[in-house]
Amino acid sequence: MSRVGWCAVTATTRQKILITGASSGLGEGMARRFAAEGRALALCARRLDRLEALATELRPAAAQVATAHLDVTDTDSVPGVFGALADELGGLDRVIVNAGLGKGAPVGTGNAAANIETVQTNLVGALAQIEAALEIFRAQDRGHLVLISSMSAIRGLPRAQAAYSASKAGLSALGQGLQAEFADSPITVSVLLPGYIETDINRGVRTAMMSDTETGVNAMVSAIEKESSWAPVPRWPWVPIAAALRNLPDAITRRMV
Template sequence: MAWLFANLGYNLAICARRTSRLEQLKSDILDKYPDIRVEYRGLDVTDYNAIFTVFDAFVADFGGIDRVVVNAGVGESRRIGKGRFNINKRTAEINFISALAQCEAAMKIFRKQNSGHLVVISSMSAMRGLPKHMTTYGASKAGIAHLAEGIRADMLLENLPITVSTIFPGYIRTEINENAKPLPFEVSPDKGSKAIVAAIESGAAQAYVPSLPWSIVGPAMKYLPLKIVTKVS
């Protein structure tokens, strides 16, 4: 996504745990797009106070932030009641509580600016309760989808010019699932990223990506019998 946004001419504020990757990414992007600005900072989103510090530091760097993409997450969870509570707890905390902290930090900035675009990356797994290793993961992604919708409702009630988008990606083959079996309708990182960026750029309140087949499968998952839904997970 960073490469795609750079191609669109955006300055970039990027943060993640592995700063060596960020440093290399910055160098590579600036080699190709020397007219944009790229700043990076290390951030572990389980350090909630650091989220506010890093976001505010980026505001100081650029004089403001136009968009925040809440994308950090983990895909590991286990069947409930099988003695793996610590794994499920970590998944819930990173995917929901850390996302909540990022939304808080972003919205604090946007409210002060009276402008901005909050993007929350949820998942097609948020459509229904799912079995096995998807249970806690899907629940956490459903949680952040509702969180984003609640923030969007606030913006409507307060009539503030702040856009809130919820993106529901289908299966994208990345490091998070590189060792998993082939997944239904999965796409490459390149195709998935392009679909996500296009959805973000559209400013849509919510989007299923890639649009086909997920704009059809996603709404259907909400109403199909659970036995059928579990076959897509």
């Protein structure tokens, strides 16, 4: 099938969706949106009690809800969890690599463990998820891989966010490489870059650019459904900010971050 033909049918085929980090925040929000549309969901998270409570709430609306405990830093376990969930749903149409961590400390201040844990979760753990998802998609010869990166991937952030932004930049680079590899194929790859959205990971951040959770989730779901290749979300103010961070001189962008 041609790329044009494939894109024309995605709206009816992306029914079986796996979301990691689904027990709270953006993952929970996306799960609620897709469940309300009657999709079949495979939800993973470390906090299984919260995940099961969410699944119970979503089952009346969703076509199906399967759950599994998953710590993405236990990289050896990821393929088995993804495979079991794919079997339970009868395949996967979309995998949303969302599980992430926002710990961090200024580099060189004696808190290396927090920075290493962040990189292990957001980059190494994400790579394990990508490997598992694409193994399933290659066997099916179809699928939509969604990587939840960050606006911080565009321009490295200082102090406690340096390792976090590096991990998300690595994830974005993985997505770009995969987009080139799977161009003109029935496997598509989207990279989303959320700005400040009100979730636990942004608790304590004070900025006028913070979006409420509903607005942020709606923007993310819209970009996912369009299968955008690269999308800052919400579009305002993050599309123009992304352009500024990519194109303005360092002397200016350093003051922006």
